[in-house]
Amino acid sequence: MSTAHFKHDLFNEFARVAKAMSNGYRLELLEFLAQGERSVDALAQASGLTLANTSQHLQQLKQAGLVGNRKEGHKVYYRLSGMDVSSLLGSIRDVAERYLADVDRLVDDYLKVKDSLEPIPASELLERAREGLVTVLDVRPVEEYVSGHLPGAINIPLQELEMHLDELDPDREVVAYCRGPHCVLAFDAVFKLRERGMTARRLEGGLPEWKLEGLPVES
Amino acid sequence: MSTAHFKHDLFNEFARVAKAMSNGYRLELLEFLAQGERSVDALAQASGLTLANTSQHLQQLKQAGLVGNRKEGHKVYYRLSGMDVSSLLGSIRDVAERYLADVDRLVDDYLKVKDSLEPIPASELLERAREGLVTVLDVRPVEEYVSGHLPGAINIPLQELEMHLDELDPDREVVAYCRGPHCVLAFDAVFKLRERGMTARRLEGGLPEWKLEGLPVES
DNA sequence: CAATTATTCTAGAAATCTATTGAATAATAG
DNA sequence: CTATTATTCAATAGATTTCTAGAATAATTG
Structure with a gap:
C-alpha cells in the first residue's frame, strides 16, 4: 500500500467518527447516553424520534465505535463506549460555541x-x-x-x-x-x-x- | 421559542461542526492548515484535489467556523480559526484510534x-x-x-x-x-x-x- | 404454543453531498 | 487595456443520507 493510500484511508476512518456525530439527533442521543445506559425505547421517547429511526441512528453510532450495547431480556441497552466520547462531544460544543x-x-x-x-x-x-x-x-x-x-x-x-x-x-x-x-x-x-x-x-x-x-x- | 426547539437548534449547530469534519479530504486539509497558513493552490497540490473542489471544501470548513481566510494580492490564504480546532481533530483521532x-x-x-x-x-x-x-x-x-x-x-x-x-x-x-x-x-x-x-x-x-x-x- | 413487547430489517422517496466541468470574477503584470 | 493567474461560482450527474412504513425477528408472558 502506498503512503498516499494509507494516509487517505486513515483520514477516512477519522471522518467516520465525525460523520457519526454530524447529525443533531445523534448528538442528542449521545448526550442522553452520557447520563447513563438507556434502552432503545427510552431513547426514542427522550428524543422524540420513532423507534425504528432511533434504532437506525444508534446503529450508526455503534458502527463508528462511539457506543456499545448489550441485550437483557427483550430489551437492548446502549451505552457510550467511554467517557472520551463524552469529552469529544464537549470539544465539538466548545468549538461551535467559540466560532459559530x-x-x-x-x-x-x-x-x-x-x-x-x-x-x-x-x-x-x-x-x-x-x-x-x-x-x-x-x-x-x-x-x-x-x-x-x-x-x-x-x-x-x-x-x-x-x-x-x-x-x-x-x-x-x-x-x-x-x-x-x-x-x-x-x-x-x-x-x-x-x-x-x-x-x-x-x-x-x-x-x-x-x-x-x-x-x-x-x- | 420552546425548550425542545432551542435544544434541537443548538444540537444542529453542533452537528454543523461535525459535518464539516465528516469528510476525509477536509480532515486532510485541516491537518495541512494545522502546520500553518496556506493558499488554496498550495492546499490543492498537497491534497491532490482539483482547485475548484479544494475551494469548495475550504468554504464548507469556513461556514462551520473552523477556518478563516485573508486575501493578499491575488492569492487567498486560509488558516485554522484557532488551535482548539487542531485539538478537536486530535480528539477525533484519539476516539477513532481507540474504538475503531x-x-x-x-x-x-x-x-x-x-x-x-x-x-x-x-x-x-x-x-x-x-x-x-x-x-x-x-x-x-x-x-x-x-x-x-x-x-x-x-x-x-x-x-x-x-x-x-x-x-x-x-x-x-x-x-x-x-x-x-x-x-x-x-x-x-x-x-x-x-x-x-x-x-x-x-x-x-x-x-x-x-x-x-x-x-x-x-x- | 399463541400473544405481546422490544428491536431490527427492508425498501423506497426525498433531500443532501460530492466531484467535475466550464464560465465568471478579481488582482496583477505587461 | 489585454493577458495571465488565482480563486470562486453555477450547473449537473451520481452517490449517500434520512425518514417512514410495514414486515421480520427474538425474548417473554399467559
Whole structure:
C-alpha cells in the first residue's frame, strides 16, 4: 500500500467518527447516553424520534465505535463506549460555541438571563458541599438520576419542582444541575427557585462534565 | 421559542461542526492548515484535489467556523480559526484510534515496525535538546517548515534526506518529526536513517501537538 | 404454543453531498 | 487595456443520507 493510500484511508476512518456525530439527533442521543445506559425505547421517547429511526441512528453510532450495547431480556441497552466520547462531544460544543455566531445568538436568545445565572464551578461546589452549605439538586428525569448522580444530590425532576418545593431548606443555597452546559433544565430550575425567593445557582456543566473531571459519582 | 426547539437548534449547530469534519479530504486539509497558513493552490497540490473542489471544501470548513481566510494580492490564504480546532481533530483521532478496529489494523499494516519506533515524548525531547544531545529534524516540505518549526530544528524534506545525509552529525541521535501522530514522513525518515546505521527516533505527535502543549515555536 | 413487547430489517422517496466541468470574477503584470 | 493567474461560482450527474412504513425477528408472558 502506498503512503498516499494509507494516509487517505486513515483520514477516512477519522471522518467516520465525525460523520457519526454530524447529525443533531445523534448528538442528542449521545448526550442522553452520557447520563447513563438507556434502552432503545427510552431513547426514542427522550428524543422524540420513532423507534425504528432511533434504532437506525444508534446503529450508526455503534458502527463508528462511539457506543456499545448489550441485550437483557427483550430489551437492548446502549451505552457510550467511554467517557472520551463524552469529552469529544464537549470539544465539538466548545468549538461551535467559540466560532459559530449562531450558537451564541441561540444561547443568548433563549437564556437571556445568562449573565445573571453565572454558574458555579465544580471545584467550588465540592468545597461548599463539604462545608454543608448547599443543597445539591438534580433536576433530570428519575431514570437518569438513578443511573448516577452527584454525591448527596436530591432528585426533583423539573416538572415536579413546584410540587416539591417544601423538600428544600429555604435557608440553604440550592445548586441545580442537569445534563450538560446547555441543558435548559437547570436554567429553568434556578429561574423558578429564584421566583420563589430562594437563593439558587446552577452548576457549570452537567453530570458528564463532572465525571470527566474525575469527581465521584453516587448511584 | 420552546425548550425542545432551542435544544434541537443548538444540537444542529453542533452537528454543523461535525459535518464539516465528516469528510476525509477536509480532515486532510485541516491537518495541512494545522502546520500553518496556506493558499488554496498550495492546499490543492498537497491534497491532490482539483482547485475548484479544494475551494469548495475550504468554504464548507469556513461556514462551520473552523477556518478563516485573508486575501493578499491575488492569492487567498486560509488558516485554522484557532488551535482548539487542531485539538478537536486530535480528539477525533484519539476516539477513532481507540474504538475503531480498522484504524489499528491500518496503522499496524502500514507501520509494521511501530513497536520498534517507540516515539519520544515532547518533554523528553526538550530535555535532551537542552543538553545538546540530539539533532532535531523536520522532514516536512520547506513551506511548512518556514511557517513554523521546533526551536533549533533543521529542515530536510523526506525526499531529499538521502542527498543531505552529510548534514547530520553521525554521532548524535536524530529525532524526526512531521505533521502529526500518524504522519508517515517521520516514520520513513527514522527508517531510512537507521538503515544508514544512525540512531534515530521520531517525536510523539507533530508540530500541531507541540504547539498545543504550549511549547515554543520558531519561524 | 399463541400473544405481546422490544428491536431490527427492508425498501423506497426525498433531500443532501460530492466531484467535475466550464464560465465568471478579481488582482496583477505587461 | 489585454493577458495571465488565482480563486470562486453555477450547473449537473451520481452517490449517500434520512425518514417512514410495514414486515421480520427474538425474548417473554399467559
